[in-house]
Amino acid sequence: MLNMTKVPIVYHPCYNIVFWNLEKIHPFDTQKFKRIHRILITSGLFDADSFYEPSPPTPLDITNLHSTQYLESLNSNVQLQKILEVPFLAILPQALMKKKVLEPMLLQTGGSVLAAELALEYGWGINLGGGFHHAHYDGGGGFCVYADITLMVEKILSKYPDQVSRVMIVDLDAHQGNGYERDLAHNNKVHIVDAFNVHIYPQDNDAFSSITTPIPLTSPELKRDDKYLPLIQSNIFQSFHKFHPQLIIYNAGTDCLEGDPLGAMDLSAEAILKRDEIVFQMAFDHGVPIVMLLSGGYQKKNAEIISASILNLVNKFGLLEGRKKSAITAVHR
Numbered sequence: 001m002l003n004m005t006k007v008p009i010v011y012h013p014c015y016n017i018v019f020w021n022l023e024k025i026h027p028f029d030t031q032k033f034k035r036i037h038r039i040l041i042t043s044g045l046f047d048a049d050s051f052y053e054p055s056p057p058t059p060l061d062i063t064n065l066h067s068t069q070y071l072e073s074l075n076s077n078v079q080l081q082k083i084l085e086v087p088f089l090a091i092l093p094q095a096l097m098k099k100k101v102l103e104p105m106l107l108q109t110g111g112s113v114l115a116a117e118l119a120l121e122y123g124w125g126i127n128l129g130g131g132f133h134h135a136h137y138d139g140g141g142g143f144c145v146y147a148d149i150t151l152m153v154e155k156i157l158s159k160y161p162d163q164v165s166r167v168m169i170v171d172l173d174a175h176q177g178n179g180y181e182r183d184l185a186h187n188n189k190v191h192i193v194d195a196f197n198v199h200i201y202p203q204d205n206d207a208f209s210s211i212t213t214p215i216p217l218t219s220p221e222l223k224r225d226d227k228y229l230p231l232i233q234s235n236i237f238q239s240f241h242k243f244h245p246q247l248i249i250y251n252a253g254t255d256c257l258e259g260d261p262l263g264a265m266d267l268s269a270e271a272i273l274k275r276d277e278i279v280f281q282m283a284f285d286h287g288v289p290i291v292m293l294l295s296g297g298y299q300k301k302n303a304e305i306i307s308a309s310i311l312n313l314v315n316k317f318g319l320l321e322g323r324k325k326s327a328i329t330a331v332h333r
Helices: 032-042 059-065 068-073 077-084 087-091 094-122 148-159 178-183 225-243 269-285 302-317
Strands: 124-127 167-171 190-197 213-217 247-251 290-293
Touching (some): 059 068, 059 148, 094 247, 094 290, 148 167, 148 247, 148 290, 178 190, 190 225, 213 225, 269 290, 269 302
Parallel strands (some): 167 190, 167 247, 247 290
């Protein structure tokens, strides 16, 4: 039964990572989640009670998701420093690291799973966090500790077999999604579309072989609006008609925005909105539920652009009409 007072957007105040302003050493805006939440409420379309709050995954979920060796390594600040790329973390007490970093990331991981389940009910869902696409069974990296995308796929396929037997991951973060690509390499129920700048981290050739529809962005012109958007649209369109997905997991990183220090791409803010619109339009045109994760983005202005994109999607597709599956009529099978 749908909760008619809420929308399928998932957020928790504890998503945000705060270290007495020391977090500003890292380029990632670890508080963009609350900024987006605040902007959405300020729009007047939502209030504080409109959003779903997640719970973290169960300990059993995490022990199934990651190897014992990897989970034990997270007790080392040296290991976390490598994953998060923040030098000062090595000197902090482990209990503080757990509370300030691991618990927020676990909560965001639970938020990704909840957003996927809500997408099956409402036709769409958004987690105002998550998208840890570099994390995998045996490791993490690139500010990704827990493999939320892998967990989403496994949970949905096992819990809702009558609704979903084919999942498409559309990853438009500037970086290759090598984590879930390693985990899901031999899963024929998953189709991966990944567009990424080949000249930056992680350059994982082993994981590349798992991408069903690779879109390697090799030249400068492919990283600009006029070439990028048609390329994305045509590849996603072809993938839909080949695979016929029943759920879309959209990893909507905004590190492909011009000026990003890590993404090294040149998309305008307008292109980010259009990109998200293309993916949602494709899903709705084919009657497929879609769940969106925020993933990377390393500029303070990202929060405003992400918020503008969410509001654009809500208005363009009438996502708040009746608080129900207004954009799609049924799961495409």
